[in-house]
Amino acid sequence: MTAVVLPAVPRVLIAEADPWSRDLLKQVLLNVRCDARLDLCADGQHAMERLAEVPYDLVIVDWELPGIDGLNVLRSVRQRKRNPPLPFILLSSRNDSASVREALPLAPTAYLTKPLDMENLTQRLQELLLNAGEEVSCEVPALSPGMTLSVYLERRRESTDGAPLMTDVQLAVKRSLNPNGLDLTLLEAEIRNDPQITAVLIAAANSAAQHHGVGVQTLSQALHRLGTAQSMNLILGLALKRCARLSDSHLADYAERYWELSLRTAEYGRTLARLLDLDQERCYCAGMLHRLGDLALLRCLQEWKQAGGELDEWEEIGDALAEFGAGYGSALRTRWRLPLELRELIAAVYQLGGGVYSREALVMNMAAQLARLTEHEGIEELAKSRTARLLKIGLPELMRLRKK
Numbered sequence: 001m002t003a004v005v006l007p008a009v010p011r012v013l014i015a016e017a018d019p020w021s022r023d024l025l026k027q028v029l030l031n032v033r034c035d036a037r038l039d040l041c042a043d044g045q046h047a048m049e050r051l052a053e054v055p056y057d058l059v060i061v062d063w064e065l066p067g068i069d070g071l072n073v074l075r076s077v078r079q080r081k082r083n084p085p086l087p088f089i090l091l092s093s094r095n096d097s098a099s100v101r102e103a104l105p106l107a108p109t110a111y112l113t114k115p116l117d118m119e120n121l122t123q124r125l126q127e128l129l130l131n132a133g134e135e136v137s138c139e140v141p142a143l144s145p146g147m148t149l150s151v152y153l154e155r156r157r158e159s160t161d162g163a164p165l166m167t168d169v170q171l172a173v174k175r176s177l178n179p180n181g182l183d184l185t186l187l188e189a190e191i192r193n194d195p196q197i198t199a200v201l202i203a204a205a206n207s208a209a210q211h212h213g214v215g216v217q218t219l220s221q222a223l224h225r226l227g228t229a230q231s232m233n234l235i236l237g238l239a240l241k242r243c244a245r246l247s248d249s250h251l252a253d254y255a256e257r258y259w260e261l262s263l264r265t266a267e268y269g270r271t272l273a274r275l276l277d278l279d280q281e282r283c284y285c286a287g288m289l290h291r292l293g294d295l296a297l298l299r300c301l302q303e304w305k306q307a308g309g310e311l312d313e314w315e316e317i318g319d320a321l322a323e324f325g326a327g328y329g330s331a332l333r334t335r336w337r338l339p340l341e342l343r344e345l346i347a348a349v350y351q352l353g354g355g356v357y358s359r360e361a362l363v364m365n366m367a368a369q370l371a372r373l374t375e376h377e378g379i380e381e382l383a384k385s386r387t388a389r390l391l392k393i394g395l396p397e398l399m400r401l402r403k404k
Contacts, residue, residue: 009035009036009037010033010036010037010057010058010129011036011037011039011054011055011056011057011058012029012036012037012038012039012056012057012058012059012060012129013038013039013040013041013047013050013051013054013056013058013059013060013061014026014029014038014039014040014041014060014061015040015041015042015043015044015046015047015059015060015061015062015065015070015073016040016042016060016061016062016065016091017042017043017062017064017065017066018204018207019042019207020200020203020204020207020234021062021114022040022042023237024116024233024234024237025060026038026040027237027240027241028118028121028122028125028237028240029060029125029129030240031122031240032122032125032126032129032130033125033129033130033136034136034137034138035136035138036129039054039056042065042066043065043066043067043068044061044065044066044067044068044069044070044072044073045067045068047059047061047065047068047073048068048073048076051073051076051077056086057086057087058086058087058088058089058128058129059073059077059086059087059088059089060089060091061073061074061088061089061090061091062090062091062092063090063091063092063093063094063099063103064092064093070090070091070092071090071102071103071106074088074090074103074106074108075106078106078107085107085109087109087128088108088109089108089109089110089112089124089128090103090108090110090111090112091112091113091114091116092111092112092113092114093113093114094113095113109124109128110124112124114230115227115229115230115233116229116233118233118236118237140242140306140307141307142307142308143304143307143308143309147309149304149309149311149316149320150323152300152304152309153297153300153301153304153320153323153324154324156300156303157324157327157328157331158331158335160296160297160299160300160328160331160332161241161242161243161296161299162196162199162200162292162295162296162299162332162336163195163196163199163292163295163296163298163299164196164243164244164245164246164255164295164298164299164302165194165196165197165238165239165244165245166193166194166195166196166255166259167190167191167193167194167197169191169197169235169236169238169239170236170239171190172187172190172191172235173187173190173232173235173236175190176190181228182228182229182231182232184223184224184228184231187223187228187231187232188219188220188223191219191235192219192284192288193263193266193288195259195262195288195289195291195292195295196238196292196295197219197235197238198219198222198285198288198289199289199292199332199336199338200234200238200336201219201222201223201226201231201234201235202216202217202218202219202221202222202285202338202339202342203336203337203338204222204226204230204234205221205222205225205226206337206338206339207337215339215341216339217282217285217339217341217342218281218282218284218285219281219285220281242303243299243302243303243306246298246299246302247302248301248302248305250313250314250317251298251301251302251317254294254298254317254321255295255298258291258294258295258298259291259295261291261371261372262287262288262289262290262291263287263288264287264370264371265287265288265290265349265364265367265368265370265371266283266284266285266286266287266288266367267284267287268287268366268367268368268370268371268401269283269284269286269287269363269364269367270283270284270287271401272363272366272367272391272393272401273360273363275393275397276359276363276391278359278360278363279360282341282342282345282360283345283360283363283364283367285342286342286345286346286348286349286360286364287349287364287367287368287371289333289338289342289346290329290346290349290350290364290368291329292328292329292332292333293324293325293326293327293328293329293330293331293332294321294325294328294329296328296329296332297320297321297324297325297328298317298321300328301317301320326350329346333346344358344361345360345361345364346364348360348361348362348364348365349364349365349367349368350368351365352365352386352387357390359391362387362390362391363391365387366382366385366387366388366391366393369382369385369387370382370398370401370402373402379395379398379399379402380395382398383395383398
């Protein structure tokens with residue numbers, strides 16, 4: 001294929017109904033051409049309106065759009081007889097020969113089936129967005145004049161990308177491969193301790209695009225609903241985002257501490273659930289996700305520094321976590337539409353409200369108290385606590401838990 005000669009900064013339209021697939025397309029495209037100007041939409045009508053207003057250099061559209069479908073969007077584009085034709089990538093979950101024959105007369109630049117082959121998509125985008133031998137690099141956008149850390153963090157709360165990755169995703173995927181492809185059981189074992197991956201896969205599995213009524217509340221359920229290819233794409237896509245890993249040593253130290261606390265809470269939650277014959281994996285996921293907001297805040301602090309902001313190595317980090325950490329977590333869980341039942345378990349980690357509590361909620365509250373105990377703190381008082389009494393767990397059982 002001959003590379004298309006593009007303007008200095010290409011303008012691209014992405015039309016995809018599923019927010020997680022849309023975000024993945026955005027990240028893959030920006031990884032190829034970080035300076036591209038992107039417009040995103042979730043339905044065919046919006047896509048048609050944008051196409052009527054903007055002279056795009058590339059359009060990526062899903063066939064299965066609500067309202068006006070992607071094939072009709074393509075048909076409308078081709079009827080305008082632009083010369084040269086507008087590069088148009090049509091995505092579809094249809095891989096049957098009849099669907100391909102239906103699309104081919106409209107001359108899509110590429111017809112890519114879902115789940116997407118990331119390598120193939122990246123190659124296509126490179127052909128369409130880069131001239132031969134061209135490389136594009138982008139500076140981190142500078143802060144607005146007079147921007148303060150408090151205002152910056154307040155604004156970022158509703159748009160943060162979530163926590164930094166605590167797992168090497170490339171290595172995790174590589175270790176999960178066998179001669180027959182990606183093994184979901186192996187993959188789960190590799191990524192189950194990463195809060196960001198766990199949250200994103202659960203959120204993606206609960207998106208409307210999955211067309212299932214029963215809510216997904218564990219990593220295992222999410223992996224099996226999404227399938228191997230989509231799970232792998234979403235995981236690898238997370239690594240493409242800005243500040244996916246923390247490079248600042250002080251921020252990384254804070255992240256390690258919150259991550260270790262999450263791991264301890266998750267393990268205690270699972271052990272207690274097993275002891276009481278409750279849902280172990282739900283309790284494990286709730287423990288893993290309860291510090292997601294603090295970790296997301298640390299990622300935003302690194303973005304602040306990269307944009308030129310000043311940050312005291314300890315005092316300002318601690319103050320920011322105390323002021324914004326809980327709010328970031330609440331905003332993420334709401335925006336990502338994590339199931340209410342899972343959010344209630346996460347809330348129980350912090351405190352028990354009034355009313356009747358589920359036994360899983362009591363387990364998570366007890367798990368958090370156990371995780372926060374230092375080596376020199378006794379557990380006698382914990383054994384006398386209201387949570388222990390409601391769970392009917394005494395000092396002997398708590399002593400055994402602490403020794404594990």
